[in-house]
Amino acid sequence: MTLVTGGGNGIGAAVVNRLAASGVTVVIADRDLEGAERTAARIRAEASAEPRARVAGVGRVEVRGIDVSDFDAVDALVDWIVERHGRLDDACNCAGVTGVRADLAEYPEAVFRRVLEVDAGGVFACLRAELGAMATRGGGRVVNVASGAAALGVAGSSAYVAAKHAVAGLTRTAAIEYAARGIAVNAVSPGLVMTDAVDLDVDRFVAAHPSGRPVTPEEVADVVAWLLLDAPPQLTGALIPIDGGLTAQIAGVA
Numbered sequence: 001m002t003l004v005t006g007g008g009n010g011i012g013a014a015v016v017n018r019l020a021a022s023g024v025t026v027v028i029a030d031r032d033l034e035g036a037e038r039t040a041a042r043i044r045a046e047a048s049a050e051p052r053a054r055v056a057g058v059g060r061v062e063v064r065g066i067d068v069s070d071f072d073a074v075d076a077l078v079d080w081i082v083e084r085h086g087r088l089d090d091a092c093n094c095a096g097v098t099g100v101r102a103d104l105a106e107y108p109e110a111v112f113r114r115v116l117e118v119d120a121g122g123v124f125a126c127l128r129a130e131l132g133a134m135a136t137r138g139g140g141r142v143v144n145v146a147s148g149a150a151a152l153g154v155a156g157s158s159a160y161v162a163a164k165h166a167v168a169g170l171t172r173t174a175a176i177e178y179a180a181r182g183i184a185v186n187a188v189s190p191g192l193v194m195t196d197a198v199d200l201d202v203d204r205f206v207a208a209h210p211s212g213r214p215v216t217p218e219e220v221a222d223v224v225a226w227l228l229l230d231a232p233p234q235l236t237g238a239l240i241p242i243d244g245g246l247t248a249q250i251a252g253v254a
């Protein structure tokens with residue numbers, strides 16, 4: 001039983017797809033209930049068109065509407081999963097918002113607070129509930145979806161950068177605290193993925209990727225699925241870039 005927050009759209013939807021195709025039962029938790037239902041319906045339709053699915057259990061997806069910045073709602077969600085399924089094995093914390101683009105002196109306070117609440121607070125709330133349930137069960141795996149902005153600055157995106165740096169810190173701290181309890185906690189840091197969340201000068205950003213192209217949601221989903229299902233348990237506390245070399249370089253040096 002795996003929980004994917006933000007699984008209604010974009011990268012999270014690709015993660016749900018990939019996990020469901022591997023026979024994992026997934027709960028999609030998203031504020032966008034319609035998007036989550038759409039993702040679930042697509043997976044169920046694909047599974048029923050594929051007879052193998054009925055045998056392997058492929059395509060079992062459930063949907064819950066939730067705001068990850070609401071700590072009580074996150075606790076209730078994880079309690080509901082444990083009550084209904086007996087346990088929580090894995091989680092991918094992908095729900096996130098980007099905020100607006102503005103230099104620091106002009107950055108709106110309300111947007112700063114909301115980005116921190118969702119991207120940092122949401123990951124904290126989810127980790128808190130998930131790690132509690134996994135520790136009781138005796139193990140588990142968590143992948144947080146961070147960003148290149150978890151390690152580097154991005155002009156015009158101070159709130160997002162601050163929140164994603166928090167995700168990096170939470171990932172490392174959770175990994176240390178729970179390693180001896182059989183729980184691995186890692187993060188992935190995608191480069192540009194062409195989803196609805198993208199509001200940048202896309203051409204310039206793509207050109208900054210040494211690979212010369214954006215990352216696909218499926219490429220991120222493949223790494224998340226590997227971390228959750230196949231990676232060695234000693235791999236914990238890592239931030240793994242999936243960015244075509246974007247954050248490996250010193251920009252402008254040929």
Ligand SMILES: NC(=O)c1ccc[n+]([C@@H]2O[C@H](COP(=O)([O-])OP(=O)(O)OC[C@H]3O[C@@H](n4cnc5c(N)ncnc54)[C@H](O)[C@@H]3O)[C@@H](O)[C@H]2O)c1
Nearest residue numbers: 006008009010011031032067068095096147192193195197
């Ligand atoms: N797209 C990129 O280029 C990119 C790059 C690096 C990291 N990321 C990160 O990947 C994650 C997914 O981004 P995406 O590009 O797929 O965006 P998206 O907007 O397509 O999907 C985000 C999902 O999170 C959900 N969500 C937002 N706020 C929520 C809340 N408070 N509670 C519950 N659900 C909420 C949305 O409804 C949506 O389904 C985010 O954490 C984002 O920061 C994206």
